Amino acid sequence: MSEEQLIEKILSGDKEAFRLLMEKYQQQVFRVAIGFVHSRQDAEDITQEVFIRVYRSLNSFKEKSLFSTWLYRITINTSINYINKNKRRNLLTNAGNNLMSLLNKSNEERDAHQQLEATEIEKSIQKAIDGLPEKQRKAFILSKYEDLSQREIAEIMQTSEGAVEQLLVRAKKSLQKKLAYLVGK
Amino acid sequence: MKIDNYIDDFIRKEKEKQVNPYLATRVLAKLEKNDEAVVFGTVAPIWKKLAVAASFALVIAVGFGLGSMVKGDKEYISININDAQLENLNLYTLIDYDE
Numbered sequence: 001m002s003e004e005q006l007i008e009k010i011l012s013g014d015k016e017a018f019r020l021l022m023e024k025y026q027q028q029v030f031r032v033a034i035g036f037v038h039s040r041q042d043a044e045d046i047t048q049e050v051f052i053r054v055y056r057s058l059n060s061f062k063e064k065s066l067f068s069t070w071l072y073r074i075t076i077n078t079s080i081n082y083i084n085k086n087k088r089r090n091l092l093t094n095a096g097n098n099l100m101s102l103l104n105k106s107n108e109e110r111d112a113h114q115q116l117e118a119t120e121i122e123k124s125i126q127k128a129i130d131g132l133p134e135k136q137r138k139a140f141i142l143s144k145y146e147d148l149s150q151r152e153i154a155e156i157m158q159t160s161e162g163a164v165e166q167l168l169v170r171a172k173k174s175l176q177k178k179l180a181y182l183v184g185k
Numbered sequence: 186m187k188i189d190n191y192i193d194d195f196i197r198k199e200k201e202k203q204v205n206p207y208l209a210t211r212v213l214a215k216l217e218k219n220d221e222a223v224v225f226g227t228v229a230p231i232w233k234k235l236a237v238a239a240s241f242a243l244v245i246a247v248g249f250g251l252g253s254m255v256k257g258d259k260e261y262i263s264i265n266i267n268d269a270q271l272e273n274l275n276l277y278t279l280i281d282y283d284e
Contacts, residue, residue, distance in 0.1 A: 030204040035199065048212050055212075055216055121195075122195055145200060180188070
């Protein structure tokens with residue numbers, strides 16, 4: 001069944017058609033969401049919210065662009081809204097995690113120490129990605145998590161390919177600057 | 186290890202994570218639940234508003250009805266009030282005052 005037929009069926013109230021559409025795109029939405037929030041639970045919440053929004057606003061989808069382009073836009077907006085809404089909660093969670101890792105540090109042995117170091121590196125990368133300016137972050141996630149071309153990213157972000165290229169170059173430079181201390185490890 | 190490798194490793198691990206296979210079912214269940222909520226959410230207040238408006242109208246109509254049902258002769262008591270008698274100014278002006 002083609003995408004257009006699937007959308008037509010959903011618009012006529014066929015929920016099974018919507019299930020098919022979700023199954024086709026859920027991993028893609030989940031991957032982008034995880035790029036923004038780095039947590040399976042949060043990414044699933046976002047994915048769920050995205051599909052509810054898609055179901056409710058499918059009649060406003062104009063087939064001028066690809067369905068996937070429209071879906072990526074909704075996913076990015078939902079992820080950013082989710083992050084802004086949960087900022088305070090995330091601060092508390094991070095503080096709790098840091099405290100736990102400090103407590104663990106004093107108790108565990110050498111192997112665990114290495115594991116902790118790896119976790120610390122991951123946290124630093126996560127923090128560096130999260131600290132990118134919004135546009136750079138969007139372009140970086142679409143490029144790295146979805147392997148999209150600059151042309152596709154430009155269409156999703158409604159900008160030029162040149163602008164996307166600039167955003168990616170700046171994002172890469174910024175990450176390298178922030179994570180430069182890892183080179184010695 | 187180069188920074189790019191660290192970043193690529195991190196992203197590769199995140200990309201390996203799989204979405205919950207029951208997510209689609211969960212979304213459909215939530216949509217059904219929301220549909221019900223929408224139905225109840227829109228019908229109930231209308232009924233409430235109608236009930237409140239109807240009860241107000243009923244109370245006012247009953248009030249008018251009862252009021253217009255009251256009949257009978259009304260007895261008035263006429264009171265003749267003479268200001269000059271009630272307040273004799275001589276008391277204050279001391280005219281004709283006998284010591």
